Amino acid sequence: MATYLLTGGCGFIGSHLAEALLARGHAVRVLDDLSTGKMENLRPGATLVRGDVSDAAAVRAAMEGVDGCFHLAAIASVERGVRELLATHRVNLSGTLAVFDAAAPRRLPVVYASSAAAYGDAGPLPLEETTYPRPLSAYGADKLGCEQHARAAGQVHGLPSCGLRFFNVFGPRQDPKSPYSGVISIFCDRLSRGEGVDVYGDGEQTRDFIFVADVVAALLAAMDKASPEAPVMNVCTGEPTSVRTLAETIASLCGVALDLRSKPARLGEIRHSLGSRARAKAALGLGTPVPLRDGLAATLDWM
Ligand code: NAD
Structure with missing residues (x-):
């Protein structure tokens, strides 16, 4: 059994990963500043070190005696990256460098969250890991920077790592109240209370929605694939879903009539996002993803 440092373990995805690690008998030490994470998300059995991932000394101390690190802490908001460029950069890129720096002397494996x-x-779609990236936000640029630094740390220090580009993750414990929430948690929250939902543009924009249990399966498998080659993989379903279909499916699960309110299209929004899961499926041995409807039902059950 191993001991893992899990940064961002009081967040949405981190709390599910902590649960899975503990269920497998591992010890979990969480480093989290509780900025968007919650105490109630800390899984029983995990220990919390309250601290900032961009504080190199705090990360070094938290990494004492662990066998590997899952690094999920980030300001996971494109909007905040617009308003608070330097502050988000400090957490999203410098925080990752602090993790690599602390892991490098012992060549501890690091699995970290990148992003679509x-x-x-x-393009073209589906996006493959060999597609030339063209980030449109500071958040996306910093995530790409994490991948480049992972490669450099692998070359220079022999640091083993694996980066996972999560697409649109959803599931229980995703906070619908946050202004940065994903569309699924907002739709589930509103439709389960019989309220209408806003759709920007024609609602035919599509996303690749992946249930959090599939993301956890990828994270667990990636720990064995961390290498100085610093592999990067998509974590997605490869299935496009329009925002309109999403709203219809959630409304049908809630047994309510859909009140869809059309809003003007949002400037700069990507129309379609779809990943290829071929590389991750082959490298991580992932099974069939949870069907969207089943994942939505589980999310609604939790609400
Ligand atoms: P979340 O906001 O629920 O979790 C992030 C956690 O990191 C929180 O507990 C927060 O308190 C913590 N944190 C933030 N800044 C910190 C700091 N400076 N020091 C220590 N802890 C800090 O977000 P999430 O959806 O669980 O995302 C987890 C990871 O996955 C992030 O790296 C995010 O960028 C990435 N990601 C998420 C999605 C998605 O759809 N949710 C998609 C792509 C990538």
Whole structure:
């Protein structure tokens, strides 16, 4: 059994990963500043070190005696990256460098969260890891920077790592109240209370929505694939879903009539986002993703 440092373990995805690691008998030490994460998300059995991932000394101390690190802490908001460029950069890129720096002397394996935002408006679809990335936001640029530094740390220090480009993740414990929430948690929250939902543009924009359990499966498998080659993989379903279909599916699960309110299209929004899961499926041995409807039902059950 191993001991893992899990940064961002009080967040949405981190809390599910902590649960899975503990269920497998591992010890979990969480480093989190509780900025968007919550105490109630800290899984029983995990220990919390309250601290900032961009504080190199705090990260070094938290990494004492662990066998590997899952690095999920980030300001996971494109909007905040617009308003607070330097502050988000400090957490999203410098924080990752602090993790690599602390892991490098012992060559501890690091599995870290990248994002589909690194692709920006790259194409053609489906996006493959070999597609040339064209980030459209500071958030996406910083995530791409994490990948480049992972490669450099692998070359220079022999640091083993694996980066996972998550597409649109959803599931229980995703906070619908946050202004940065994903569309699924907002739709589930509103439709389960019989309220209408806003759709920007014609609602035919598509996303690749992946249930959090599939993301956890990828994270767990990636720990064995961390290498100085610093592999990067998409974590997605390869299935496009329009925002309109999403709203219809959630409304049908809630047994309510859909009240869809049309809003003007949002400037700069990507029309379609779709990943290829071929590389991750082969490298991580992932099974069939949870069907969207089942993931939505589980999310609604939690609400
Ligand atoms: P989240 O906001 O729920 O979790 C992030 C956690 O990091 C929170 O607990 C927060 O308190 C913590 N944190 C933030 N800044 C910190 C700091 N300076 N020091 C220590 N802890 C800090 O977000 P999430 O959806 O669980 O995202 C987890 C990771 O996955 C992030 O790296 C995010 O960029 C990435 N990601 C998420 C999605 C998605 O759809 N949710 C998609 C792509 C990538």
